[in-house]
Amino acid sequence: MGPKDSPIMPVGRLITTSLRLHETGGSVPQQELTCNISVRCVWPHLLLNRSRARTISKCHLRTGVKTGGCSLHVLNRPGMPSGARMPHQGAPMGPPGPPFGSSPSVRPGIPPTVMEPARKRSAPAQVQQQSNPTPGRARSTKRRKMADKILPQRIRELVPESQAYMDLLAFERKLDQTIMRKRVDIQEALKRPMKQKRKLRLYISNTFNPAKPDAEDSDGSIASWELRVEGKLLDDPSKMKRKFSSFFKSLVIELDKDLYGPDNHLVEWHRTPSTQETDGFQVKRPGDVSVRCTLLLMLDYQPPQFKLDPRLARLLGIHTQTRAVIIQALWQYIKSNKLQDGHDKEYITGDKYFQQIFDCPRLKFSEIPQRLTNLLLPPDPIVINHIISVDPTDQKKTACYDIDVEVEDPLKSQMSSFLLSTANQQEISALDNKIHETIESINQLKIQRDFMLSFSRDPKGYIQDWLLSQSRDLKAEAFSPIRCNRLSWTDER
Structure with a gap:
């Protein structure tokens, strides 16, 4: 087979070649070292010729070879054997090198060089993020899973009895909304004196x-x-x-x-x-x-009550009440008698009784609480x-x-205990988890059913389609930049 038609080696095949290295160190005589380089071909099992490999020549396989005092990096173009780049010189010393990710073999008698920790290349950020997913992402995935209780439409068409489950799910949603609305009402009621x-x-x-x-x-x-x-x-x-x-x-x-x-x-x-x-x-x-x-x-x-000035008591019809009730009654009197200024709603234009009590013809509504202090008695x-x-x-x-x-009100203590109660939360969470697991199991069974049903209708065509799909997945994985970065980082270590 000529160099033009040489195919890429299958996935997992090791290519072993020998290189002769020369290193000079000042007055030290020139030494000749021979080592083996083991290269793992990472391309799919689909055969590609050299012209096809040249179109994707931007993606290289980087292999690191460590010797006594030097480090050699060899770049191989995909689809080209290592012998085509450099002619064979001398017999290989020792067995072929281990697969990628392991330390390559060196000439016996030469101690291996230990790389300093500061010189080690760290993994790419994408690889680290994929290998160690953040807890926030895991929690988000779990929340999305917990929110999915609905059966798909195709499953409901296959199993008409599942409509009863959907009715229960709709009723549960209404019940949750009602309970949540009541909890909000109770919280607002507890803020007021009962x-x-x-x-x-x-x-x-x-x-x-x-x-x-x-x-x-x-x-x-x-x-x-x-x-x-x-x-x-x-x-x-x-x-x-x-x-x-x-x-x-x-x-x-x-x-x-x-x-x-x-x-x-x-x-x-x-x-x-x-x-x-x-x-x-x-x-x-x-x-x-x-x-x-x-x-x-x-x-x-509790809360404190006050006795009103006799004139204010006759005006509002209240003898003794809390400050909030007195201000509310005064506001009702202002609205019923239209004492609010027509142009500036912040001001109150008093009638003759109002002017006698507050001793001013016009005042701001925000000033009323302060002026009420002199009109409230124990x-x-x-x-x-x-x-x-x-x-x-x-x-x-x-x-x-x-x-x-x-x-x-004795109901207040019951309302507080209802808001603080968590007795049934664990049981509800366990039932929700069980529902989600059941729905997930049903979805998996639906996928298996579709697989078996398609295979039973046309076994040959289904197998062909399945093989094509697998080939596309392998090709996409091989040419993905994430995989290339991961392999480069692994080999250089």
Whole structure:
């Protein structure tokens, strides 16, 4: 076969050639070294002549040969044997070299040269990216896989029963949207105070302990009375019972000043950050006559409430409320009476009542919260008048009062627990993974079915088409720049 018709060697064939190397090192006499070069041909098994190889001569195979003190790189044109580039000189020394990727053989007796780490060529960026995919790409692939639950149309045509699965998938999508919308509604609701009006029943009782002349201790020889203030919520469904003192900010019991003097007629309790909650209050004083007392109870409003100025209260029809409710009611009054400026919506042009309360004919709406500060007062306390009876025939006398209080809506805790609950997430994720694995298995079975069905219809034609497809894939892989870069980097190592 002439040099013009010499084919490319098949994939995996090793081409062994011998080269005579000359190296001079100053005064050292010229030495003659002989080594073997092993070249692996990387082109497909399709035969190409030399004219075809010249059209792709830009892609070379680079082979590195290491000797005692030098490194030789030989470039072979695809399709041309190594002997055509350089004539054979001398017999080869030693066996043929190993496949590419291994260290080439050298002449016996010459120690191999170890390349410094700094001189080693690093792998191309494309090869490193392919060998070590980034975690972000893997996560993106997984998300794409998890998002694919739909059966292909061809499978649905083959299996009509699969429409039931598609109906369930559509229902699941609607259910997920509904749950997500409700979660958003719950999150918005939790940002606002959720209060519920309840009845707090207040029990005020007193007992009288008459004097005992024959008592040994001094306390028993003096008559005294004891006042107790207790309370509880009516029809409280919660398991955690609130302490009575948690409903109040302060409690003042005012006794008769003429009987107990100006320094001992007041009994006060005020909430502090370190206050320990209690179920009731108890006051004990010496005395054998009935005492008139006044109880002042200040409720602990959360959020804080304020008493409106009498003029503003008549204008809005509100006596005591939170700041947010007061501003909302004031805005409704402005809109209903069209007090907003027609040209500049930021300004409010007040009517005669508005001007009397805020003492100005025109103001910005953003100034209203600041001006409201002087019109908001602390709420009035709950005042209860009670007589402490010391009648011996009436050992215990109790008075009951019902007070309207605001408590946290028990639904709020359930809503919070619903948002924080992750009990079913693991089970849902496991079922989703199982669905995706099943869909993937169905798709693979569909591919196998199409393969077998095409083969059964025309075995010969299918095999021919399949071989052509494989040949195109091999050719595309051989001529791809990524493969050429990978082989060059591997051989030079």
